[in-house]
Amino acid sequence: VNLKERSYPICITTSFDDFGKTFLSLRTGKKLLIVTDENVDKYYSDICSKELENNGFEVSRHVLAPGEQHKNLEAVYGIYQQLVEYKFDRTDTLVALGGGVVGDITGFAAATYMRGINFVQVPTTLLSQADSSVGGKTGVDFNGHKNVIGAFYQPKLVFINVNTIKTLPKREVSAGLAEVIKHGLILDEEYCYYINENAEKIFNYDENVLQYLAKKNCAIKGSVVEEDEKENELRAILNFGHTIGHAVETVQNFSLLHGECVSIGIAGAFRLSLYLGAVNEAAVENVKKMLLKLELPVSLPGLDVEKVYSHIFYDKKVKDNKLKFVLPRRIGEVFQCNIEDSELIKKVLFD
Ligand code: NAD
Ligand code: ZN
Incomplete structure (x- = not known):
């Protein structure tokens, strides 16, 4: 290709x-x-x-x-x-x-x-x-x-x-899949279902499936980046799952792989969106199942939520005391919003 x-x-x-x-x-x-x-x-x-x-x-x-x-x-x-x-x-x-x-x-x-x-x-x-x-x-x-x-x-x-x-160690394959499914979650619902249905083939290194994934990923990331090479509104959607994800990564002292933290961040973003009434419960459950099938974590028992929260708050993406989040509207579509309610974020992270 x-x-x-x-x-x-x-x-x-x-x-x-x-x-x-x-x-x-x-x-x-x-x-x-x-x-x-x-x-x-x-x-x-x-x-x-x-x-x-x-x-x-x-x-x-x-x-x-x-x-x-x-x-x-x-x-x-x-x-x-x-x-x-x-x-x-x-x-x-x-x-x-x-x-x-x-x-x-x-x-x-x-x-x-x-x-x-x-x-x-x-x-x-x-x-x-x-x-x-x-x-x-x-x-x-x-x-x-x-x-x-x-x-x-x-x-x-x-x-x-x-x-x-x-x-590649299998854990690294799963971690990579977090970014792969992220592409589907932000822009392409069909792609999410394709990944879900072909999870076993991916883990068995099916050449055709892997080539299709590579093609899709490059096309989706390429299309976003091409319109907005230097990171403004559009490119920000690629950060889906990363606001919480980066914070978890830092708080855990990089003992988890980046993709694993992104997976936790994606699950968190879905729960946050559910609390805000922007996404329905079925989608939240569905995504959780998909991530688990890819052998990715969706939460972290014992996570120090206060620390995660303060890391999010002092992250570079915070402007005017508002937390800028990329949240799902449904599987395959996201929107950006500012969240000021810190208690809400803590509550979501506890779940
Ligand atoms: P990595 O390069 O550290 O590779 C993971 C591990 O797998 C390493 O130990 C490596 O030696 C080993 N490895 C690599 N290929 C292998 C293979 N085929 N067989 C066996 N072992 C192999 O990590 P990664 O997950 O590929 O990349 C993470 C880095 O990418 C981070 O530093 C992150 O900041 C960066 N990143 C950059 C961008 C960007 O747009 N430039 C986007 C996302 C992530
Ligand atoms: Zn990433």
Whole structure:
């Protein structure tokens, strides 16, 4: 599949067979640096390098330590050093082979080295295939603040081999599905039911289902981002489930995966909307069942609600003491609203 509704192609496929050929069509320089992490390196670096070398590219490799705790400027520094040492110029290319962490770090290095060199994304987690590889946000964490250093920078190509998620821990697959179902919940009811009906096939890595998901995710996220690349009203709907989700993530000290927190946030947003009379009870129950079927949490026993609340309140999205929430109207449609009633939020989080 080759979607090209934006300036760069997104290839969705089931192997790396056409990687080199696709790369050639970009007409970049001959030098490539594959940036990956230790976990991904052992599975996919060799096959990608070989494909690229067979097509005449000069390939080198830079392996990062895995995990969010290494998504920092030091990692970027290491990439700069290698680029300078190998005399990369602006026609050459950085290839991000890995999940969202590798993609965000590598994208930022690409955006800033020589004011921008070619950048290609090869996402290998469901989250990065569904979410982070499309949209042009790059960056790293700084002094304990997530994603505060960054740039908007678009790749020249996104190459998605859906079979790479076969080596991903199952918990990571579920976490990625939170962002996947989020796309359906904000804009596409049919898509939600498709995911629900095909949950088992997803967990069994059915190639056709995975390719369909990748295509849908890129189309939905792409359509939102294209209209509103720099985050205003429309792009904000992608934050559905994230206001509560981010707070839970922080309060739990990042012991839960991001997608798991988003799932808790989605369930919370549905309950909040029910209290406000904006969504019906059947939808709330339905969504809860869907999330559980994807092996995602919908609440967290023992969660310190006061802490979550104060984190939400002091989050950057708070303007004029009002909490800006994206809430569901039904499955497949959301709206934005300001909530001032803090007790309401606490009550909803307790449920
Ligand atoms: P990740 O990159 O840390 O990957 C999760 C884990 O899986 C890591 O340990 C990694 O080494 C391992 N892994 C990756 N691919 C694998 C594979 N195919 N087989 C086996 N193991 C594999 O995390 P993620 O969930 O992909 O991404 C999370 C990051 O993405 C966060 O830093 C978040 O801020 C960022 N993000 C960015 C955007 C954006 O628009 N740029 C959007 C959403 C999230
Ligand atoms: Zn997210």
